[in-house]
Structure formats: C-alpha cells, structure tokens
Amino acid sequence: MADEALFLLLHNEMVSGVYKSAEQGEVVSAAKALEENGRCITKLENMGFRVGQGLIERFTKDTARFKDELDIMKFICKDFWTTVFKKQIDNLRTNHQGIYVLQDNKFRLLTQMSAGKQYLEHASKYLAFTCGLIRGGLSNLGIKSIVTAEVSSMPALQILTQGSIPRPQDHNLN
Amino acid sequence: MAVCVAVIAKENYPLYIRSIPTENELKFHYMVHTSLDVVDEKISAMGKALVDQRELYLGLLYPTEDYKVYGYVTNSKVKFVMVVDSSNTALRDNEIRSMFRKLHNSYTDVMCNPFYNPGDRIQSRAFDSMVTSMMIQVC
Numbered sequence: 001m002a003d004e005a006l007f008l009l010l011h012n013e014m015v016s017g018v019y020k021s022a023e024q025g026e027v028v029s030a031a032k033a034l035e036e037n038g039r040c041i042t043k044l045e046n047m048g049f050r051v052g053q054g055l056i057e058r059f060t061k062d063t064a065r066f067k068d069e070l071d072i073m074k075f076i077c078k079d080f081w082t083t084v085f086k087k088q089i090d091n092l093r094t095n096h097q098g099i100y101v102l103q104d105n106k107f108r109l110l111t112q113m114s115a116g117k118q119y120l121e122h123a124s125k126y127l128a129f130t131c132g133l134i135r136g137g138l139s140n141l142g143i144k145s146i147v148t149a150e151v152s153s154m155p156a157l158q159i160l161t162q163g164s165i166p167r168p169q170d171h172n173l174n
Numbered sequence: 175m176a177v178c179v180a181v182i183a184k185e186n187y188p189l190y191i192r193s194i195p196t197e198n199e200l201k202f203h204y205m206v207h208t209s210l211d212v213v214d215e216k217i218s219a220m221g222k223a224l225v226d227q228r229e230l231y232l233g234l235l236y237p238t239e240d241y242k243v244y245g246y247v248t249n250s251k252v253k254f255v256m257v258v259d260s261s262n263t264a265l266r267d268n269e270i271r272s273m274f275r276k277l278h279n280s281y282t283d284v285m286c287n288p289f290y291n292p293g294d295r296i297q298s299r300a301f302d303s304m305v306t307s308m309m310i311q312v313c
Contacts, residue, residue, distance in 0.1 A: 050292075053285065053292055054285045054286040056249075056250065057248075057250055057281075057282050057285040057286070058282050058285075058286065060248065060249035060250065061248070061249075061278055061279070061282055063249065064229065064230070065229065065230060065247070065249060066249060140250045140292070141249060141250055141251075142184060142250070142251050
C-alpha cells in the first residue's frame with residue numbers, strides 16, 4: 001500500500017535536499033559544479049552507510065550465523081533487498097574472488113523516473129544512498145568493500161561489489 | 175544473577191563492561207579477556223561441530239571454581255560475555271539464553287541510535303538500566 005511509497009518519496013526529498021543545501025547562493029562555475037556533485041554524492045553515500053550498519057544489525061538479529069561470503073551476499077540479495085525494496089535481486093554473479101555483480105531489472109527507486117534513457121545522467125544521485133546502504137551492511141558483517149552502481153537503461157540497475165574479508169588478528173600480538 | 179556483563183566489538187576491544195561487586199573489577203576484566211580466545215576457538219571450529227555452526231549462542235565457555243563464563247556472538251561479530259556465580263545453580267540454560275536475547279535486542283537499539291557512532295563505548299542509559307536489571311539479584 002502507501003508504505004512502499006513512503007521510503008521512495010522520502011529518498012527523493014533527501015536527494016534534492018542535499019543538493020539544494022549544497023548550492024546555497026554560490027556562483028557556480030563548471031568545475032565547481034562537478035566538485036559539488038561529488039561532495040553531495042559522498043554525503044548521500046555516507047548516510048546510506050550508517051543506515052546500512054544499523055539495518056543489518058536489526059535484520060541479522062534472528063538469523064543463523066553466516067558460513068561464508070557467498071552466504072552473506074545471498075542474504076543481501078534475498079532478505080535484505082526484500083525488506084528494503086519489497087523484491088529480490090534478479091541476478092547474482094560472482095567470479096569467486098571477491099567480486100559480486102547484483103542485477104536488479106526493476107529498481108524501485110528508479111521506476112518512477114523513466115523507462116528508458118531519459119534522465120540517465122541524474123541516476124547516479126539516486127543510487128548513492130543504496131550503494132552506501134550495501135557498503136554499511138557489508139562492513140558491519142565484516143567485509144570491507146567498494147560498492148559501485150551502473151544504470152545502462154532505466155530502471156535496470158547493476159551493482160558491483162568488490163570486497164575482501166580481513167584476515168583474523170593474531171591474539172598474541174595484542 | 176549475572177556478576178559481570180561485557181560487550182566486545184569485532185576488533186576485540188570492549189564496548190561496554192560492567193561488574194558487580196565493583197571492587198574486584200580487574201579480575202573480571204581479565205576473565206573476559208581470556209574468554210575471548212575461547213570464543214574465537216568456538217567460532218572457527220571448522221567441521222569439529224563443537225557448537226552448532228549456525229547458532230549465535232555459544233553456551234558455557236569455561237568454568238572456574240567460583241564462576242562460569244557464557245558467550246554469544248552476533249552476526250556482526252560483536253561478542254557478549256557473561257560471568258555468573260557458580261553457586262547460583264538454579265540458573266538454567268534457557269534463562270541464560272533469554273538474558274543474551276535481551277542483551278542483543280538492547281544492543282540493536284543502541285546501534286540504531288543516531289547519537290551512537292559504531293565503535294564507541296556504549297553510554298546509553300537505557301542499555302545500562304537493562305544490564306542492571308540482569309545483575310541486580312547478586313548479594
């Protein structure tokens with residue numbers, strides 16, 4: 001019902017809010033505009049990071065312990081995505097060396113925007129929060145990662161995760 | 175019922191540690207520190223099936239003559255360690271499990287607090303009072 005739209009609308013407002021506060025009264029040249037864009041995207045990604053950490057703590061409270069990285073990625077694709085976006089990831093691929101590609105053919109945050117190539121250049125603003133969300137979730141589960149997203153044609157989304165599980169510390173060194 | 179409760183971050187430093195009675199704190203700190211090794215051993219027990227690999231509750235870590243130490247690990251590798259008095263034999267496994275569940279729920283709430291940065295010491299009063307309610311029945 002309407003609660004699905006709640007997060008979408010709030011997210012849209014969040015993105016425009018961050019961008020509006022960034023361009024307060026400045027005379028914007030082309031180079032500065034690019035820099036501002038980068039800063040805003042970083043801000044959104046960091047927001048997503050913190051939210052992801054808290055969310056993952058709540059979601060994994062009752063699940064069994066994860067066996068390995070693949071288990072964690074499957075959890076993100078199924079349970080995590082379902083709880084946040086009400087659907088599962090359509091396709092998960094990996095090269096078994098730490099790189100995972102998640103494919104979502106109908107990303108909920110982009111479906112309202114367009115159904116093809118229109119507004120493609122603005123898509124990155126709306127993906128930053130979700131990338132941060134995934135990065136925060138993975139970091140809380142012990143995987144340091146770099147998460148990037150690509151949109152070739154709305155509303156299909158591809159997320160690339162490059163992660164590494166840090167080696168366990170040797171206790172004698174403490 | 176519990177004599178000492180500790181929350182250890184995934185990098186093995188304490189986020190929260192509290193014990194009753196407060197005079198002999200150092201002894202409990204040492205106990206919690208040594209129990210971390212046992213926790214790591216239980217988590218990484220590959221194929222030895224010492225502990226059900228899919229469960230978060232680790233059970234009795236090790237007993238000493240006065241105390242028993244119990245452990246619990248969350249999926250985000252945060253460890254909860256609880257030290258209880260050995261003379262309190264009425265304490266059943268289920269009760270320990272429910273105490274850990276309460277700890278986990280409170281920890282999740284602390285995580286979702288916007289004023290809490292993950293990795294800082296836990297200073298939430300709500301968490302404090304929940305821990306007090308678990309420890310209050312000793313002496």
